[in-house]
Amino acid sequence: MSFFGKVRNTINLLKSVDLDQLQQINKQIDLSEAMKALGTLDDRQLKGLMKMLKTKQQKGEKELPPTDADFYNxxxxxxxxxxxxxxxxxxxxxxxxxxxxxxxxxxxxxxxxxxxxxxxxxxxxxxxxxxxxxxxxxxxxxxxxxxxxxxxxxxxxxxxxxxxxxxxxxxxxxxxxxxxxxxxxxxKLDKIGAFGLTEPNVGSGAAGGLETTCKFDGENWVINGQKKWIGNATFADVIIIWARDIDSNQVKGFLVRKENPGFKAEKMEDKMALRIVQNALITLTDCKVPESDRLQNANSFKDTAKVLRMTRAGVAWQAVGCARGAYESALAYTKKREQFGRPIASYQLIQNHLVEMLSNLTAMQTLVFRLSEMQDQDMLTDEHASLAKVYCSMRTRDVVSRAREVLGGNGILLEHDVARFVADAEAIYSYEGTKEINSLIVGRAITGFSAFVS
Known part of the structure; x- marks a missing residue:
């Protein structure tokens, strides 16, 4: 069969696909590349493909929509x-x-x-x-x-x-x-980094209550204290350590290398979430850091806050990804899982759960999309990032909970992925500022009153 003959047959195959399906296919694959690939099939391969599609049509198998959570495209x-x-x-x-x-x-x-x-x-x-x-x-x-x-x-x-x-x-x-x-x-990922702000006794109060201290002794900065929940710290080459200067009472940042004397990182065990992440309890005992490794433009917590503001938007997106993974896993499961002779996706209560999940997810997606547009336009404020973190982490909890519910007993098994998303959503809910702290940031912006305890 000639190349043009193969293309003609390929076009005939695509004629059986409606417009909505074609749009979904085009989102997943490059149709121009697919056409080229189909054009390289030999006669036997092409006949096999035609036979498979024809057999499927003759069996009357229902063509189900793709499992895709981008409902608003x-x-x-x-x-x-x-x-x-x-x-x-x-x-x-x-x-x-x-x-x-x-x-x-x-x-x-x-x-x-x-x-x-x-x-x-x-x-x-x-x-x-x-x-x-x-x-x-x-x-x-x-x-x-x-x-x-x-x-x-x-x-x-x-x-x-x-x-x-x-x-x-x-x-x-x-x-x-x-x-x-x-x-x-x-x-290039030739060197891996970590970020040490949170402490055993200080999480939300980091702005003014850091217990980790630093003092310049004339030659080096001497850092003492502990940091907790520090992701990547067991193997990172450099850890950004934030400490309170004993002399100025201002927060300063340091590039602490893993080989620095006085630096110790111990892996935290027995977590119920983010178990792949290697969180560490860091102990700094008279850890000496040269002036050349002090972050030269980090002179107060306001500078630390610039970093948190920039990355908090990413955490909101992370929550969306967690919810999307749970929703898509649950949706795919309901199409395959049968009870009483039918896929459970065909039942009203299951569809209601799926629509509730998709509604939350779509709202989250549109929110973070606009959030990033504002960030690219240099319009992002602390309260913008905080609102996204509050809303997305809350709604993610709801989505993963419903995903676990539609899977029934299988929802607690790792093999279906949803159980992992359920657990990991709990970590997202707390890190980069708890729901309560981020709510107070937004509340301060919309009322003009600070409800933080001073």
Missing amino acids: LDLKLTKEQRELQMKVRNFMEKEVRPIANDHWNRAKFPFEIIEKFKALNIAGVPYEGYGCPNLPFLMEGIIAQEIARVDVSISTFFGVHSGLAMGSIYLCGSEEQKKEWLPQMQ
């Missing part, structure tokens, strides 16, 4: 290049992470082998300019966070800590020399 707002990057990350997560996620989550082990594979994506430091960074819109940083969390929130947290909090601290608060030393290596 927000992906269509992306450029071709942005869409290609989104699909590149999605395909990576599906191929490299999904098959191993449950096993590593169950064993609380980090899959170090994926770091080398991550490098090829070239997505670290997405919104930063220079130093080898892609310099893409903040919107793409959000899209990437969603795509990673859609498969596994732990890996998304690993990446967000490294690319957002650690690289972001250096990018916003470091000297030019510090940026040149660290950012190119971190962008």
Whole structure:
């Protein structure tokens, strides 16, 4: 059969697909590339494909809609290049992470082998300019966070800590020399970063209550204290440590290297969420850091807050990814799971749960999309980021709960992924500012009164 004959037959195959289906197909694959691929089939392969489709039609099998949570087609707002990057990350997560996620989550082990594979994506430091960074819109940083969390929130947290909090601290608060030393290596994932702000006794009160202290002794800065819940810290090459200067009472930031004397990181065990993330309890005992490793533009907590403001939007996107992963897993399950002779997706109560999940998810998606647009337009404020964190983390809890419900007893098994999303949603709900603290930030903005305890 000639090439043109194959193309003609391919077109005949596509004629059986309605417009809505064609649009969904085009969102998932490049039809022009698919046409080229079909044109390379030999006669036997093409006849086999035709026979398979014809047999399916003769059996009268119902063609079900694709499992896709982008109900309002927000992906269509992306450029071709942005869409290609989104699909590149999605395909990576599906191929490299999904098959191993449950096993590593169950064993609380980090899959170090994926770091080398991550490098090829070239997505670290997405919104930063220079130093080898892609310099893409903040919107793409959000899209990437969603795509990673859609498969596994732990890996998304690993990446967000490294690319957002650690690289972001250096990018916003470091000297030019510090940026040149660290950012190119971190962008390539040749060096891994962590971010140490939270302490055993200080979480929400970090602005004025840090117990970790620093003091300049004339030659070095001497840091004493502890940090808790520090993701990546068991293996990171550099950890951003925030400490209160005993002399000025101001918060300062430091580049603490893993080999610094007086630095100790112990893995935290027995977590119920984000089990792949290697959180550490850090103890700093007369840890000496040279002036050259003090973040030169971090002189008060206001500078720390700049980093948190920039990355909090990413956490909201992460919540969307978690909810999307749970919803899509649940939706796919309900189409296959049969009870009383029919797929459970055909029953009213199940459909009601699915629609409630999709409603929450769609509201979250449109919110974070606009949030990132504001960030790209330099309009983002603390309260904008906080509102997104509050709403998305709350609604994610609801989505994963309903996903677990429609799976029935299977909802507590890791093999269906939903149980992992249910647990990990609890971590998202608390980190980067609790629901209560972020609510007070928004409340202060809309009322003019601060309800924080002074």
